[in-house]
Amino acid sequence: MSESSGSALQPGRPSRQPAVHPENLSLDSSCFSSPPVNFLQELPSYLSIARRRMTVHSRDKQSGTLLKPTDSYSSQLEDRIAENLSSQSLRNYALNISEKRRLRDIQETQMKYLSEWDQWKRYSSKSWKRFLEKAREMTTHLELWREDIRSIEGKFGTGIQSYFSFLRFLVLLNLVIFLIVFTLVLLPVLLTKYKITNSSFVLIPFKDMDIQCTVYPVSSSGLIYFYSYIIDLLSGTGFLEETSLFYGHYTIDGVKFQNFTYDLPLAYLLSTIAYLALSLLWIVKRSVEGFKINLIRSEEHFQSYCNKIFAGWDFCITNRSMADLKHSSLRYELREIDKMVFGENLFILYLPSIVITLANFITPMIFAKIIRYEDYSPGFEIRLTILRCVFMRLATICVLVFTLGSKITSCDDDTCDLCGYNQKLYPCWETQVGQEMYKLMIFDFIIILAVTLFVDFPRKLLVTYCSSCKLIQCWGQQEFAIPDNVLGIVYGQTICWIGAFFSPLLPAIATLKFIIIFYVKEWSLLYTCRPSPRPFRASNSNFFFLLVLLIGLCLAIIPLTISISRIPSSKACGPFTNFNTTWEVIPKTVSTFPSSLRSFIHGVTSEAFAVPFFMIICLIMFYFIALAGAHKQVVIQLREQLSLESRDKRYLIQKLTEAQRDMRN
Amino acid sequence: MGQCLRYQMHWEDLEEYQALTFLTRNEILCIHDTFLKLCPPGKYYKEATLTMDQVSSLPALRVNPFRDRICRVFSHKGVFSFEDVLGMASVFSEQACPSLKIEYAFRIYDFNENGFIDEEDLQRIILRLLNSDDMSEDLLMDLTNHVLSESDLDNDNMLSFSEFEHAMAKSPDFMNSFRIHFWGC
Numbered sequence: 001m002s003e004s005s006g007s008a009l010q011p012g013r014p015s016r017q018p019a020v021h022p023e024n025l026s027l028d029s030s031c032f033s034s035p036p037v038n039f040l041q042e043l044p045s046y047l048s049i050a051r052r053r054m055t056v057h058s059r060d061k062q063s064g065t066l067l068k069p070t071d072s073y074s075s076q077l078e079d080r081i082a083e084n085l086s087s088q089s090l091r092n093y094a095l096n097i098s099e100k101r102r103l104r105d106i107q108e109t110q111m112k113y114l115s116e117w118d119q120w121k122r123y124s125s126k127s128w129k130r131f132l133e134k135a136r137e138m139t140t141h142l143e144l145w146r147e148d149i150r151s152i153e154g155k156f157g158t159g160i161q162s163y164f165s166f167l168r169f170l171v172l173l174n175l176v177i178f179l180i181v182f183t184l185v186l187l188p189v190l191l192t193k194y195k196i197t198n199s200s201f202v203l204i205p206f207k208d209m210d211i212q213c214t215v216y217p218v219s220s221s222g223l224i225y226f227y228s229y230i231i232d233l234l235s236g237t238g239f240l241e242e243t244s245l246f247y248g249h250y251t252i253d254g255v256k257f258q259n260f261t262y263d264l265p266l267a268y269l270l271s272t273i274a275y276l277a278l279s280l281l282w283i284v285k286r287s288v289e290g291f292k293i294n295l296i297r298s299e300e301h302f303q304s305y306c307n308k309i310f311a312g313w314d315f316c317i318t319n320r321s322m323a324d325l326k327h328s329s330l331r332y333e334l335r336e337i338d339k340m341v342f343g344e345n346l347f348i349l350y351l352p353s354i355v356i357t358l359a360n361f362i363t364p365m366i367f368a369k370i371i372r373y374e375d376y377s378p379g380f381e382i383r384l385t386i387l388r389c390v391f392m393r394l395a396t397i398c399v400l401v402f403t404l405g406s407k408i409t410s411c412d413d414d415t416c417d418l419c420g421y422n423q424k425l426y427p428c429w430e431t432q433v434g435q436e437m438y439k440l441m442i443f444d445f446i447i448i449l450a451v452t453l454f455v456d457f458p459r460k461l462l463v464t465y466c467s468s469c470k471l472i473q474c475w476g477q478q479e480f481a482i483p484d485n486v487l488g489i490v491y492g493q494t495i496c497w498i499g500a501f502f503s504p505l506l507p508a509i510a511t512l513k514f515i516i517i518f519y520v521k522e523w524s525l526l527y528t529c530r531p532s533p534r535p536f537r538a539s540n541s542n543f544f545f546l547l548v549l550l551i552g553l554c555l556a557i558i559p560l561t562i563s564i565s566r567i568p569s570s571k572a573c574g575p576f577t578n579f580n581t582t583w584e585v586i587p588k589t590v591s592t593f594p595s596s597l598r599s600f601i602h603g604v605t606s607e608a609f610a611v612p613f614f615m616i617i618c619l620i621m622f623y624f625i626a627l628a629g630a631h632k633q634v635v636i637q638l639r640e641q642l643s644l645e646s647r648d649k650r651y652l653i654q655k656l657t658e659a660q661r662d663m664r665n
Numbered sequence: 666m667g668q669c670l671r672y673q674m675h676w677e678d679l680e681e682y683q684a685l686t687f688l689t690r691n692e693i694l695c696i697h698d699t700f701l702k703l704c705p706p707g708k709y710y711k712e713a714t715l716t717m718d719q720v721s722s723l724p725a726l727r728v729n730p731f732r733d734r735i736c737r738v739f740s741h742k743g744v745f746s747f748e749d750v751l752g753m754a755s756v757f758s759e760q761a762c763p764s765l766k767i768e769y770a771f772r773i774y775d776f777n778e779n780g781f782i783d784e785e786d787l788q789r790i791i792l793r794l795l796n797s798d799d800m801s802e803d804l805l806m807d808l809t810n811h812v813l814s815e816s817d818l819d820n821d822n823m824l825s826f827s828e829f830e831h832a833m834a835k836s837p838d839f840m841n842s843f844r845i846h847f848w849g850c
Contacts, residue, residue, distance in 0.1 A: 037779045046780070049826055053768055091687050091755070094768045096741070097748040100685045130684075137689050150846055158841055304836070305811040309787070310774065310829075311838040312794055315729060315757065315845050323728035327796040334795065334808060639818055646819030 039653055144168055154318040163482055166545045170493055171514045177275040178507035184271040185504055188255040188262050202254035204578055213419035216427045216572035234442055236435035245505045248431035248573035265575040265585045272501045279553055287546035386483040390548050393491050394555050401559040420568030428573040430502045437499025444492055445513045452524045460528040480529040486545055490552045497556035673710050686755035696754055700747055714744040725847050730793040734773045757845035766843045767833045771826055782824040784809050
């Protein structure tokens, strides 16, 4: 690479005045001025870095040097050749295409000097890589909504695009959850019901249970008025109650196929555990990159000047108005950055929480007002707002679930002792809970649609056509508020996670709901909203959305664990009629295992194993923490050494320049 | 292969470009298509060239504050051949490796092309980003000093390539923002 030393810096130019280090002033700036650039370009370190930039960039492999024709013919040692033919592909080279072509030809001629084995190895690794690329290209075609998300990114930037990518991820997650539930629970039932396979249901009669517990008054489906049909559709009662939508339909103890009996209760419980574990793993895997960034690089790196200036512009913006918006948001960010105040006043920090408990339904407006007084940095502000809204909304689910739970397990005059739960009000309590979750999901969906159609759309019409009315112009079009929208879908997903145990078809409904919401939101964004002028960066928002989703998942696991292990399963319906609690299926299944496996499982789940295991994990964790601390120390020392070496270098160059000048005179 | 007959490109050339760049088949064909529309008619695509103005006014680059630098870095002798355009699209594609993007970002941000990003370059970058004429000198110096204090490890008032590489490796937004979708492919 030929560096044109165009405008070399003048020698003797004063070095930068550091902001707040008066002691450095006396040492640095008065003694050693910045050396002229063309001198620096002659240094061996610069030249070797320049050479390295032309070739393979890999931190862990040996980097080869750029091959010139003379090199390849002068040294023909096999290992040198093998080193030069690094396994990195030609694409990683920072050269233009004709130079890459020349390099490839040189590489191919060099291949002849390798042994047969090495040649075959290179050939097979190349074809394997080509195969992987073709496969990757195929899968990008299958990627859902690729063009839509790209055009949103171009018009509105990466912040809003991250919301739509998040929504796409949830659609896929719900689809996979539904597939799990379908294959484990629904498929055997459907196969038997429609007589596709030669199988039958196994129904074990109740053994010495009070007959009262098994009474389940099912509403007769006689003549239904139309309006009650709609009510049933919206709230899951009536004709929907006995369908496969809800838990109560699966009053089956097993499915008997030709060779084996399929244990449906066990499969039902395992499908629940499987989808919860899968959701957890997938969310954690997706957030691992953002997490690593957040762990190693603290908050300061998002707010760092380097990040804002070198990576501040979204190169994918194609829209003039979006570009203007980006310029103004950068102006806002770079000017406000000096006024960052990180939550010093604790009272103001707790005041919103007090307000939430007092006035539940006006809190979002109060949040917006308070955030202006708190004067946080823009990024921190948005995240704090989202967190507060999330906790408030998820709290409503908590309250609902808690209320339901207490009503199910409490009853007056001891009727609970008979069956373990309030049999009179809730003969099949799982279906009732499923109905509540179904209702919540449907109403949430209706409200999102209604707000878009009946609030955003008329607002936009008013703004467009009523341009004379000052008040309406002041109000303006709806801003696409990312926090509110993210909150809405996290809320929907939490309901789906809780409800999927009680209503196996709920994930399918959730998938459809999110697909429709994607199109509605996209339409609303393009036609009725104006983008928010607040800066919202994609990198930390990706990680943050997944964190909020993880909070929702943890919140969903708690009521599920309590209802599976504590509350007795209903004896009138469902696959767990012959067990005390839902969890009892597992110990009963384990007791049917061979004795060696049984004792192994008992050993692994006992305290004698758990306590040493926990202690070993703690030791490993402390080791890694200590290692990280040691590395940090080394980095600090190396940085100090680097700046000392640089001072020496500048001193030497200055002396050299003076000596040259003296010699010339 | 029937597709290639619509274009002037041979199948072997397409395979070669796929092997040498990070672009997919469709992207290469899209770029080829648009290149043919812009260059003078009747010329073979491998010999035709586009001027820097033509490339600057492409929809993907039109509103980019660094479009002149991008054109200067990727062009040869002031014009763009088809392979130059492909090289540019490859660096800005989603699949490109981080080291390649950092290398070209350094070249783009080095306004005075002296091999270092010095204060003058930083000030020009900031002015381009903010796109405002009324910048106080103090704010500009302040921002420049902040950037240098974060990433200038050897205290020489300039960012060498290693320092820039180190800063961009820590930057969480760099890979996301240094992407361009050419020609809506």
